[in-house]
Structure formats: C-alpha cells, structure tokens
Amino acid sequence: MASSSCASRLAVGFVLFLSLCIALTSAQGNDGQSRRDRRHIDKTLLLDEEESKEEKKTLEDTLKKLIDIYKQSILPMEEAYKYRELGHQTISDGEITSKPMVLFLGPWSTGKTTMINYLIGMEDTVDSLHTGAEPTTSDFTVIMKGNKTRSVEGIVLTADGTKSFAALSAFGKGFLERFLGYEYPYEILNKITIIDTPGIIENRKQQERGDRKSVV
Numbered sequence: 728m729a730s731s732s733c734a735s736r737l738a739v740g741f742v743l744f745l746s747l748c749i750a751l752t753s754a755q756g757n758d759g760q761s762r763r764d765r766r767h768i769d770k771t772l773l774l775d776e777e778e779s780k781e782e783k784k785t786l787e788d789t790l791k792k793l794i795d796i797y798k799q800s801i802l803p804m805e806e807a808y809k810y811r812e813l814g815h816q817t818i819s820d821g822e823i824t825s826k827p828m829v830l831f832l833g834p835w836s837t838g839k840t841t842m843i844n845y846l847i848g849m850e851d852t853v854d855s856l857h858t859g860a861e862p863t864t865s866d867f868t869v870i871m872k873g874n875k876t877r878s879v880e881g882i883v884l885t886a887d888g889t890k891s892f893a894a895l896s897a898f899g900k901g902f903l904e905r906f907l908g909y910e911y912p913y914e915i916l917n918k919i920t921i922i923d924t925p926g927i928i929e930n931r932k933q934q935e936r937g938d939r940k941s942v943v
Contacts (some may be wrong), residue, residue, distance in 0.1 A: 741942030765848055774914050785930050797823065816894040825891040826872075828920045843870065843923055847913050854911055856923065866922040871874045873910020881906030 762834065768774075797818055804810075805817060815854065831839040840858045847870065849855045854876055856868070868922075869892070881903040885896040 738863070768846065768915070772915060772918050774918070784913050787881075793823050794820055802837065816897070819888050819891065821887070821889045821893070822891040826918065828891075828922060830922045830924065833927065837926070839926075840923055843921055847911070847915055847921070849911070849913070856907050865925050866907045867902075867925070868908075869908040870921040870923065871908060871910055872912070872916035872920075874912060875910070876912070877910050879908035879910065881908070884908045884943055 752885045802817060805815075811817060831843060834837050840856045844850045844855050844858070856870075867881075869879075880901075881895075884890055884906065885903065886893075892906075895902065
C-alpha cells in the first residue's frame with residue numbers, strides 16, 4: 728500500500744504535464760472563443776476522488792522519515808564538509824514536503840496567465856489573474872492553496888520554513904520586491920503549486936541584466 732501511494736504522488740508531475748498538453752490543444756473550440764469543459768482536468772488529477780485516511784497517513788509517515796534521514800545522516804555531512812560555504816543552501820522541511828511545482832515560461836503575451844486561469848478554473852471570476860495583449864505579468868507569482876484568497880509578500884514566503892522558497896532570498900531585495908504569492912481555495916491547488924513568470928524578451932538589455940534567467 729505504501730509503495731502504491733508514494734508512486735501515485737511521484738506520478739503527479741507527469742500527470743499534470745499530460746493534462747496541460749490536453750488542455751492546450753483542446754481549450755479553444757473551432758470558433759476560437761469557446762473552451763473545453765474543465766472536467767477532464769479534474770478526472771486526470773483525481774480531484775474528484777477522496778484520499779483515504781490510510782493513504783494520507785502513509786504519505787505523512789514517508790515524508791517524516793525522509794526529513795529524519797536528511798537531518799540525521801545527510802545534514803551532518805554537509806556541515807562537516809562545509810557544504811554551505813560552496814554557496815548551497817541546506818534543505819528545509821518545506822522543500823521535502825512541498826507539492827509538485829509547475830513553472831510557466833515563455834515570451835510576453837503568449838497565453839501563460841490565460842492558461843493558468845483556465846487550468847485552475849478562475850476564468851471570469853473575481854480571482855482571475857489579469858491578462859491582455861500587452862505585457863501584464865511583471866512579477867514572479869506563486870499560486871498556491873489557501874483557505875481563502877489573499878496575497879503574500881515575497882519576503883514572507885522566503886522566511887516561511889514550511890514552504891520551499893527560502894533559497895530565493897539569495898537573489899536579494901530587488902528580486903523579493905518582484906516575488907509575490909497568492910493563496911486560493913481552488914481544489915486543483917491541493918495537488919500542485921503553480922508559478923507564473925514575467926515574459927521573456929530576447930533583447931540586449933535583458934541579456935545584459937540576466938536576472939530572470941539566473942532566478943529560473
């Protein structure tokens with residue numbers, strides 16, 4: 728039972744990728760306006776199936792064992808060999824227990840945010856992320872599960888040990904001012920965390936800055 732449960736969790740990333748491909752090719756109808764019903768996403772990600780108490784306990788126990796192994800066997804070696812002095816961060820509990828992340832990358836105005844709205848089910852709602860023909864996303868935006876809709880500043884996200892963003896503090900204040908989180912009570916966010924990124928412009932100025940590429 729344990730191996731089956733763990734295997735199903737490890738497969739979430741691939742399953743999500745499959746659902747994205749289906750959605751991208753089928754989201755628009757022949758008229759370019761109507762969109763495919765989202766129920767195929769819920770079915771693919773098993774959102775309509777209740778997780779048993781036994782499965783939840785197995786997952787929690789497995790993650791706890793991984794944390795113990797890291798702290799008891801791996802972390803002492805990192806400290807002995809001065810791993811952090813090489814520029815590497817130690818692994819937080821949040822990095823081990825966090826949900827799979829899906830990062831959207833691409834040029835400006837190619838539909839990244841529109842796709843996220845469709846995937847989560849936020850289209851035509853008050854929660855819908857802003858989209859438009861002109862560049863609209865200038866921040867790195869984390870979209871995650873919460874009991875209610877609220878925004879979270881980047882500096883708060885990186886300081887939260889239950890999440891997996893602590894290493895991003897190394898990019899400094901300039902990046903943290905463009906790093907923002909949103910919590911939403913949508914069901915799909917129980918399975919994954921989504922990150923929306925600023926569009927990539929292939930010009931000399933951005934290549935000279937190089938900041939977004941290094942962050943990714």
